[in-house]
Amino acid sequence: MQDKQYDMLMKAANEHAYMSIAINSDGTPVRRTFIPWERTVSAFNMKKPIITLAVADLQDKDIMNALKKCALEGCYIYTALADYSFIADFIELKDLYILHGEHMSDLSFIRHLSKLFMFYLEDATLPDLNPLIDNCNENKVLLGRCFGFYNCTVVDTSALAKIKFMLSELLVWPAKGDSIGRWRPSDYFTIFRFYKN
Numbered sequence: 001m002q003d004k005q006y007d008m009l010m011k012a013a014n015e016h017a018y019m020s021i022a023i024n025s026d027g028t029p030v031r032r033t034f035i036p037w038e039r040t041v042s043a044f045n046m047k048k049p050i051i052t053l054a055v056a057d058l059q060d061k062d063i064m065n066a067l068k069k070c071a072l073e074g075c076y077i078y079t080a081l082a083d084y085s086f087i088a089d090f091i092e093l094k095d096l097y098i099l100h101g102e103h104m105s106d107l108s109f110i111r112h113l114s115k116l117f118m119f120y121l122e123d124a125t126l127p128d129l130n131p132l133i134d135n136c137n138e139n140k141v142l143l144g145r146c147f148g149f150y151n152c153t154v155v156d157t158s159a160l161a162k163i164k165f166m167l168s169e170l171l172v173w174p175a176k177g178d179s180i181g182r183w184r185p186s187d188y189f190t191i192f193r194f195y196k197n
Contacts, residue, residue: 020074027054047074
């Protein structure tokens with residue numbers, strides 16, 4: 001994490017301020033991110049990153065304690081992680097965005113994130129969606145949630161039949177093909193857009 005961003009985090013922690021983070025391999029500040037949602041209103045609800053952590057920063061106790069003191073609303077992960085369990089500590093989390101989820105084995109870390117509103121995931125193989133669906137079924141106050149899955153394999157999708165909440169968007173994209181095909185407009189899945197800082 002760069003010194004300036006470290007100072008921003010510590011100030012936010014002292015004030016218990018709202019925060020949104022990005023995590024990438026080296027902590028280089030994230031300047032833009034693609035928008036996976038089809039509806040513009042969904043894009044406006046994204047909590048785009050303010051500071052960027054390196055993967056190594058996840059082992060720094062001072063940084064992790066500071067994050068717990070913030071009202072962390074957004075977490076954007078741009079690199080594969082060995083462990084996602086730390087996300088469970090971010091109880092204010094509303095927007096979770098994970099690229100390169102190939103090491104993820106389940107969604108248990110989101111089971112008790114009662115404010116989770118937007119969840120985008122790529123490249124994961126999951127046994128089921130039960131933690132996500134159970135969490136949202138218990139917290140029906142939030143309307144219009146957005147879920148997106150790109151190049152994911154879910155062994156058991158039966159939890160989707162038990163949904164008792166309103167979804168604004170449930171987007172499931174086909175397996176990755178060529179990069180041109182991913183960005184081509186079509187009638188059956190969204191095209192990606194970008195936020196740029």
